[in-house]
Amino acid sequence: MLLDKIIDLATDVQQPLSVLLRQCVLLGYELKNDSLKAWANQELNGYTEPDKIPEYRVQNAGATGVFNAGYAYPNVSRAIPSSVMEEPHRWAAEIVRLAEPVSAYERHLKSEAL
Numbered sequence: 001m002l003l004d005k006i007i008d009l010a011t012d013v014q015q016p017l018s019v020l021l022r023q024c025v026l027l028g029y030e031l032k033n034d035s036l037k038a039w040a041n042q043e044l045n046g047y048t049e050p051d052k053i054p055e056y057r058v059q060n061a062g063a064t065g066v067f068n069a070g071y072a073y074p075n076v077s078r079a080i081p082s083s084v085m086e087e088p089h090r091w092a093a094e095i096v097r098l099a100e101p102v103s104a105y106e107r108h109l110k111s112e113a114l
Contacts, residue, residue, distance in 0.1 A: 002026060006020060006023045009023060017102050017106060018044060018102050018106060021044050024040040025037055028040060043101070044102060047099040057099070060094070061092070061093065061094060063082065063093035064078065064079055
């Protein structure tokens with residue numbers, strides 16, 4: 001049964017999340033559930049509308065600057081508070097919307113593990 005397969009995939013840490021999401025798309029078709037199909041497809045293909053990104057894909061962010069004090073001194077990284085940034089740019093130092101497909105994050109995590 002498809003639901004049992006989804007449960008098995010959800011508990012198998014060796015399986016990519018994208019495999020589980022494809023099964024959710026199939027379940028959405030079987031159940032004739034448009035919202036499940038739409039959600040799973042957006043997770044698989046990425047979100048094209050920033051205002052429709054789910055809350056769990058919105059994370060706090062911060063800005064960091066790399067400062068060079070001169071030839072004899074090393075570069076120094078420091079956090080930059082969003083309050084000192086110009087208003088049109090503050091959003092980039094406050095939140096990040098993770099709109100990419102799940103597979104992009106899976107590839108990144110896999111490359112970090114190597």
